[in-house]
Amino acid sequence: xxxxxxxxxxxxxxxxxxxxxxxxxxxxxxxxxxxxxxxxxxxxxxxxxxxxxxxxxxxxxxxxxxxxxxxxxxxxxxxxxxxxxxxxxxxxxxxxxxxxxxxxxxxxxxxxxxxxxxxxxxxxxxxxxxxxxxxxxxxxxxxxxxxxxxxxxxxxxxxxxxxxxxxxxxxxxxxxxxx
Amino acid sequence: xxxxxxxxxxxxxxxxxxxxxxxxxxxxxxxxxxxxxxxxxxxxxxxxxxxxxxxxxxxxxxxxxxxxxxxxxxxxxxxxxxxxxxxxxxxxxxxxxxxxxxxxxxxxxxxxxxxxxxxxxxxxxxxxxxxxxxxxxxxxxxxxxxxxxxxxxxxxxxxxxxxxxxxxxxxxxxxxxxxxxxxxxxxxxxxxxxxxxxxxxxxxxxxxxxxxxxxxxxxxxxxxxxxxxxxxxxxxxxxxxxxxxxxxxxxxx
Numbered sequence: 441x442x443x444x445x446x447x448x449x450x451x452x453x454x455x456x457x458x459x460x461x462x463x464x465x466x467x468x469x470x471x472x473x474x475x476x477x478x479x480x481x482x483x484x485x486x487x488x489x490x491x492x493x494x495x496x497x498x499x500x501x502x503x504x505x506x507x508x509x510x511x512x513x514x515x516x517x518x519x520x521x522x523x524x525x526x527x528x529x530x531x532x533x534x535x536x537x538x539x540x541x542x543x544x545x546x547x548x549x550x551x552x553x554x555x556x557x558x559x560x561x562x563x564x565x566x567x568x569x570x571x572x573x574x575x576x577x578x579x580x581x582x583x584x585x586x587x588x589x590x591x592x593x594x595x596x597x598x599x600x601x602x603x604x605x606x607x608x609x610x611x612x613x614x615x616x617x618x619x
Numbered sequence: 620x621x622x623x624x625x626x627x628x629x630x631x632x633x634x635x636x637x638x639x640x641x642x643x644x645x646x647x648x649x650x651x652x653x654x655x656x657x658x659x660x661x662x663x664x665x666x667x668x669x670x671x672x673x674x675x676x677x678x679x680x681x682x683x684x685x686x687x688x689x690x691x692x693x694x695x696x697x698x699x700x701x702x703x704x705x706x707x708x709x710x711x712x713x714x715x716x717x718x719x720x721x722x723x724x725x726x727x728x729x730x731x732x733x734x735x736x737x738x739x740x741x742x743x744x745x746x747x748x749x750x751x752x753x754x755x756x757x758x759x760x761x762x763x764x765x766x767x768x769x770x771x772x773x774x775x776x777x778x779x780x781x782x783x784x785x786x787x788x789x790x791x792x793x794x795x796x797x798x799x800x801x802x803x804x805x806x807x808x809x810x811x812x813x814x815x816x817x818x819x820x821x822x823x824x825x826x827x828x829x830x831x832x833x834x835x836x837x838x839x840x841x842x843x844x845x846x847x848x849x850x851x852x853x854x855x856x857x858x859x860x861x862x863x864x865x866x867x868x869x870x871x872x
Contacts, residue, residue, distance in 0.1 A: 458837065461691060472683070472684070473677060474676050476677065476679040477672070477677065478672070490680065490683055493679055510651075511648065512661070515672070516669075524637070563674060564672045566671075583636060583638065607629075608629035609629070611636070612628075615632055615667070618667040618670075618671050
């Protein structure tokens with residue numbers, strides 16, 4: 441394999457549509473670290489995270505035809521596949537068994553359980569970790585644990601509107617942190 | 620509506636991060652088709668998110684990469700195939716030159732059918748040019764020692780049909796030469812399949828346009844194959860990963 445080959449996003453997408461395995465190896469080398477971070481954040485169990493990352497990339501290859509560049513960049517699409525796969529795995533493995541019938545932890549427990557950014561936090565979670573506590577907890581529940589706004593409102597005993605407003609505010613602030 | 624307010628209201632972040640609900644997503648995509656500035660802002664956020672996500676990440680263990688690359692090299696998942704009603708064929712070793720001659724005959728015939736008039740000669744000239752280009756392309760393929768060739772013979776649905784597949788055993792590239800295939804009805808198109816242990820692997824649809832026909836078409840790559848086949852399929856069918864229509868040609872490697 442020629443390690444020096446680089447691709448523009450468009451070239452990469454065209455090559456992957458043509459089932460170019462070299463381009464896929466490049467895609468893996470470029471993005472596996474970033475996707476692995478997100479998967480690991482959702483699934484701290486290394487073995488599970490490894491399995492999910494493998495499934496994610498195989499699905500990216502097999503379902504590449506379903507990628508629609510008009511709806512977003514390639515990385516955005518892959519990031520959402522990875523996050524969703526990790527959350528599905530977390531649920532299926534019973535991390536939050538019978539989640540529907542169980543309340544979320546009390547808000548003070550949540551705050552206690554998610555005590556600031558871990559040292560190894562990198563990439564996206566590093567930025568989320570810079571948000572103020574109130575926002576960080578909400579984004580952690582929504583983004584890394586996949587709870588709906590309704591579930592969060594119920595568990596934290598906040599009006600749904602407040603949860604929505606705070607998540608929006610957190611996201612807007614996230615954008616300024618990223619810039 | 621005030622698009623600037625919409626842009627700065629958090630919906631972009633919510634959409635990109637996959638936190639928006641279905642209605643919000645639909646609305647966002649609708650606005651994206653109307654407001655280029657919204658698309659620009661979305662892309663800007665996506666890029667900054669990507670840059671951040673790519674920074675300071677840890678490499679996954681090396682065996683994952685090996686597993687994945689091995690898995691995708693095996694080709695697509697297994698799908699049951701409609702039984703093949705073909706006759707046994709034993710003339711697989713057509714030379715590329717014979718293929719070109721057949722194609723030349725086919726094009727000349729097509730053109731003479733289409734135009735019994737004065738444009739005939741200019742079309743014929745164009746066809747000749749195309750054929751010369753094709754001869755050069757096939758020549759290049761033949762020089763590649765990794766190329767294997769399969770002659771796809773007409774099946775019961777269309778005994779006169781004939782096509783050739785060139786498969787690169789090293790790069791896994793697949794090239795299709797449609798030597799003679801009848802023009803499909805407007806609601807149908809041809810689809811190429813690789814066959815491995817009797818199971819079909821989708822290698823893509825063929826765009827068929829007799830007037831600007833691309834003679835040698837690159838199809839999807841495939842890691843392994845024992846034979847290739849072309850079926851005539853309805854456009855917009857629900858699951859294009861499985862063959863449903865009649866098989867027109869088939870041939871072993």
